[in-house]
Each structure stands twice: as C-alpha cells, then as structure tokens.
Amino acid sequence: MKALVKEAAGPGISYIDVPEPQIENPDDVHLQVAYCGVDLDDVKVYLWNDQAAKDELLRLPAILGHNAAGVVTAVGSAVTGLKPGDRVAIEPIINCQHCDQCQSGRPNLCIHKEIFGKRRGGFAEYAVVPQRCLHLLPNKLSLQEGALLSSFGxxxxxxxxxxxxxxxxxxxxxxxxxxxxxxxxxxxxxxxxxxxxxxxxxxxxxxxxxxxxxxxxxxxxxxxxxxxxxxxxxxxxxxxxxxxxxxxxxxxxxxxxxxxxxxxxxxxxxxxxxxxxxxxxxxxxxxxASGRTADTWHRMFDLIESGRVDLGPFVTGIFPMEQYDTAFELMRTGAALNVLVRPGDIATQTNKA
Ligand SMILES: [Zn+2]
CATH class of the missing domain: 3.40.50.720 (NAD(P)-binding Rossmann-like Domain)
Incomplete structure (x- = not known):
C-alpha cells in the first residue's frame, strides 16, 4: 500500500510502498483510511525541528498522521460491537490498559503509550489499531469531520x-x-x-x-x-x-x-x-492538558449530536495523498485552517446521514 513515511532523521518525508498491516491480535481492527488531517505535529516531523528530533515516542521509520477516520474492513476474533463497513475515528493515543494511569481513567497519560502517527499512522491506505482506540462515528458526522475529532478532543x-x-x-x-x-x-x-x-x-x-x-x-x-x-x-x-x-x-x-x-x-x-x-x-x-479520555469522547459526541458544535466549517482543504507537499505547505504557512489528506478512494467517504 502507499504511505507517507518518515524514513530517517532529517527534513522531508517519503511517499512510498510499504507492506499493508495485518490483524495480529484478537482485539485488532483493520480499516481503510478515508481521511487523515495534517497537524502541526506532523509538520514538525516533516521539517525535522528540535522537538521532533527529541521526540522519544517517534520510532523511525514511521508512517505519520494522527488524525484519521476510516471504514472497518476486518476485525480480530475478540472484537465486539464493530463490523466491516462501520465508520470510525481513531483515538491516536494507543494506551496499554494496564498501567496505573490507564487503570485510574487517564489513558491519555498512559506510561506505555504509543502515539498513532509516530510508528504506524494514518497517512496510509490501511491501518490496524486495537478496538479500544476506535470510536464509531455518529450518523451526523462525515468521515471528513471524523478526521478532525482528535483535534476537537x-x-x-x-x-x-x-x-x-x-x-x-x-x-x-x-x-x-x-x-x-x-x-x-x-x-x-x-x-x-x-x-x-x-x-x-x-x-x-x-x-x-x-x-x-x-x-x-x-x-x-x-x-x-x-x-x-x-x-x-x-x-x-x-x-x-x-x-x-x-x-x-x-x-x-x-x-x-x-x-x-x-x-x-x-x-x-x-x-x-x-x-x-x-x-x-x-x-x-x-x-x-493532553489528549483525550473516554469521558472526553462522550462529551465530544454529545456536543456534536446536540448541534452545539459543527465541525464541518473546519475542513478547508482535501488533497490526494500524492499531493502531500501542498497539504503540508498549507499547514506550515498557516494558509489553511485544517487540511486533510485522502490516502485512497473509499466508496462510503461521503456517507453522511
Ligand atoms: Zn497504560
């Protein structure tokens, strides 16, 4: 599959073929990425500034992209409540579930966390993440808006x-x-x-x-x-x-x-x-404040479903993944509010109820 990969320390990013990720654990979910937002964290890694160079959670080579939404294509044997075809957004903090922080309701501060977009990531045609990092999109939300949910959170x-x-x-x-x-x-x-x-x-x-x-x-x-x-x-x-x-x-x-x-x-x-x-x-x-908790996701969906927050106007540009240079440049210069990358074509991408 195609992906945007940070291969080594230094400026730049590569648009290359990488192996498609596979379900490895019973709670894994395989999804086709519909949209992934470019955020300033991605831009930092792209430019390779001091903060990126010192980022201990970044494991190169890494597929970048935290803010992703997509459609479930396959589920592991222990997954319940999600099925192929479901539209989901990704919580980019992949928590361990077991450390003291996770056990006390602060998975955003998990001691063993992996950040989606710093090893595996959303600038790719497909991704595999544990079910606990996926949130079913309310009918009211498009997949494009779904790619803004981690920022909203x-x-x-x-x-x-x-x-x-x-x-x-x-x-x-x-x-x-x-x-x-x-x-x-x-x-x-x-x-x-x-x-x-x-x-x-x-x-x-x-x-x-x-x-x-x-x-x-x-x-x-x-x-x-x-x-x-x-x-x-x-x-x-x-x-x-x-x-x-x-x-x-x-x-x-x-x-x-x-x-x-x-x-x-x-x-x-x-x-x-x-x-x-x-x-x-x-x-x-x-x-x-950093990241989101399960309570945050409930509040986010409540704010959206009650009509008090509309994320639609925050999407100001969508680019096919091969035009990543333009997308990153628009975010770097601040010329666009929120730019999304579209890794591939997805049949349900405009299925906003
Ligand atoms: Zn943990």
Missing part, C-alpha cells in the same frame, strides 16, 4: 481541565482550529467567551463563530478589554493554544486572581515566569 479536554462554571468569563488565546473549537466548547458549557489572536486571517474566521467575542491582541489591549467587561475582575479561565512569551504574558494579564490557565500549545519555546508575583501571590493555577 484536545479542545474539549482542555475545557474539562479548565472546568469553567456557567457564567464564567473565558479567554482563548490563539484563533487556531483547536482554539476555535475550545471557544465553542466553552460557550457550550455556559461560559462567556473571548478569543484573541494577532493574525488578520484567523481573526476574520473567528468572527464567524456565533456568540464569541473576538479581539486583536495587538490593538485591543486584552487585559484592559477583559477588565472593562468584568468590572475589573477579568477571566476565570484561559485556554492557551500558543506558547510564546507574548502569549503567556497575555494569559497572565487576562486571567483573574484565583483563575486557571490551561495550555494546549502544540509547540513552544521556553518562557520566563516570575513565580511569586505572577503565580503564587495571585493563586493562578497553571495547567496542562
């Missing part, structure tokens, strides 16, 4: 970690796709939401989100903007999708004393933090 889990109460003020820093999905999720939780960015194109897209205030962090003085909105109190919750020094200072500026900052930035540089005045004295909770 990152946003939903960030909001779970932030834990806003109805009526809270929330700020999302970065009108990235995950940032906008976070804004919609916060709004669905009853929070009053402001999203900030500095890039005109992203601000323009964010302005189309219903019921979300949009500010330009360069022009609108975010700290004062929030203070004016909240009688000086500022935001209870901040979801940060950018991790630059400027974005970090913006987060500390807009969050209220006693508030929470949750970071889901996909890449970062070291930032300076003066712990006593900026954190301790103000009782700021600085939190990270």
């Amino acid at each position: 990152t946003a939903v889990h960030a909001v779970e970690v932030a834990g806003p109460a109805p009526g809270d003020w929330a700020v999302v820093i970065g009108a990235t796709p995950v940032g906008m999905m976070s804004a919609l999720t916060l709004k669905a939780c009853g929070a009053k939401v402001v999203i900030s960015d500095v890039v005109d194109g992203r601000l323009e897209i964010a302005r189309q989100l219903d019921g979300v205030m949009v500010i330009n962090a360069r022009k609108d003085e975010p700290r004062r903007f929030l203070a004016d909105l909240t009688q000086g109190r500022r935001a209870d919750v901040v979801v940060q999708t950018m991790a630059t020094q400027v974005a970090f200072e913006e987060a500390l500026g807009v969050v209220c004393d006693g508030g929470s900052i949750v970071s889901i930035a996909p890449h970062s540089r070291p930032v300076e933090l003066d712990i006593y005045p900026q954190l301790s004295q103000r009782e700021i909770r600085l939190l990270g």
Whole structure:
C-alpha cells in the first residue's frame, strides 16, 4: 500500500510502498483510511525541528498522521460491537490498559503509550489499531469531520481541565482550529467567551463563530478589554493554544486572581515566569492538558449530536495523498485552517446521514 513515511532523521518525508498491516491480535481492527488531517505535529516531523528530533515516542521509520477516520474492513476474533463497513475515528493515543494511569481513567497519560502517527499512522491506505482506540462515528458526522475529532478532543479536554462554571468569563488565546473549537466548547458549557489572536486571517474566521467575542491582541489591549467587561475582575479561565512569551504574558494579564490557565500549545519555546508575583501571590493555577479520555469522547459526541458544535466549517482543504507537499505547505504557512489528506478512494467517504 502507499504511505507517507518518515524514513530517517532529517527534513522531508517519503511517499512510498510499504507492506499493508495485518490483524495480529484478537482485539485488532483493520480499516481503510478515508481521511487523515495534517497537524502541526506532523509538520514538525516533516521539517525535522528540535522537538521532533527529541521526540522519544517517534520510532523511525514511521508512517505519520494522527488524525484519521476510516471504514472497518476486518476485525480480530475478540472484537465486539464493530463490523466491516462501520465508520470510525481513531483515538491516536494507543494506551496499554494496564498501567496505573490507564487503570485510574487517564489513558491519555498512559506510561506505555504509543502515539498513532509516530510508528504506524494514518497517512496510509490501511491501518490496524486495537478496538479500544476506535470510536464509531455518529450518523451526523462525515468521515471528513471524523478526521478532525482528535483535534476537537484536545479542545474539549482542555475545557474539562479548565472546568469553567456557567457564567464564567473565558479567554482563548490563539484563533487556531483547536482554539476555535475550545471557544465553542466553552460557550457550550455556559461560559462567556473571548478569543484573541494577532493574525488578520484567523481573526476574520473567528468572527464567524456565533456568540464569541473576538479581539486583536495587538490593538485591543486584552487585559484592559477583559477588565472593562468584568468590572475589573477579568477571566476565570484561559485556554492557551500558543506558547510564546507574548502569549503567556497575555494569559497572565487576562486571567483573574484565583483563575486557571490551561495550555494546549502544540509547540513552544521556553518562557520566563516570575513565580511569586505572577503565580503564587495571585493563586493562578497553571495547567496542562493532553489528549483525550473516554469521558472526553462522550462529551465530544454529545456536543456534536446536540448541534452545539459543527465541525464541518473546519475542513478547508482535501488533497490526494500524492499531493502531500501542498497539504503540508498549507499547514506550515498557516494558509489553511485544517487540511486533510485522502490516502485512497473509499466508496462510503461521503456517507453522511
Ligand atoms: Zn497504560
């Protein structure tokens, strides 16, 4: 089968023939990949930056691609509840089920996890993963939207970690796709939401989100903007999708004393933090969020099926896999919101009920 493979350390990626994966374990599921989204993590590995070079979960040669959806083609002997023809999305954190983290309901932090897209992956015609990493798509979702679910789950889990109460003020820093999905999720939780960015194109897209205030962090003085909105109190919750020094200072500026900052930035540089005045004295909770749990997937499907979140507008480009260069370039430059790669032709790819 054809696949996009990172063969060795260094820039680039190869579009080559590799052996088709086979069912090896009783709980394995074989699927035909319909779409796989290109995310910034893939771009990092493609370009081979420092973070990619230091990524201990990346095992070369690796088929890249985390954000995949497809159609089941065969199931192992112990698989129940899935059958050939079912449309599924992949949870890219392949957990072990047995470690303390898995046993305590945090499979996203599994000690022995494999990340789908760092060894086996979704930029391939076929994939095999354990059943526990597959989620049946609701009829309402297309396979294209299914390929956005792991990103959406990152946003939903960030909001779970932030834990806003109805009526809270929330700020999302970065009108990235995950940032906008976070804004919609916060709004669905009853929070009053402001999203900030500095890039005109992203601000323009964010302005189309219903019921979300949009500010330009360069022009609108975010700290004062929030203070004016909240009688000086500022935001209870901040979801940060950018991790630059400027974005970090913006987060500390807009969050209220006693508030929470949750970071889901996909890449970062070291930032300076003066712990006593900026954190301790103000009782700021600085939190990270990573991946998704089973509860997150339930919430995601609830948000979609209830119509509170529509992922359709987040698909802004689809390319056949052989045009991967264009797809990666659009994501690298930020010229497209979410680009999907189509590894092959799949008969049911437009079966959105
Ligand atoms: Zn585990």
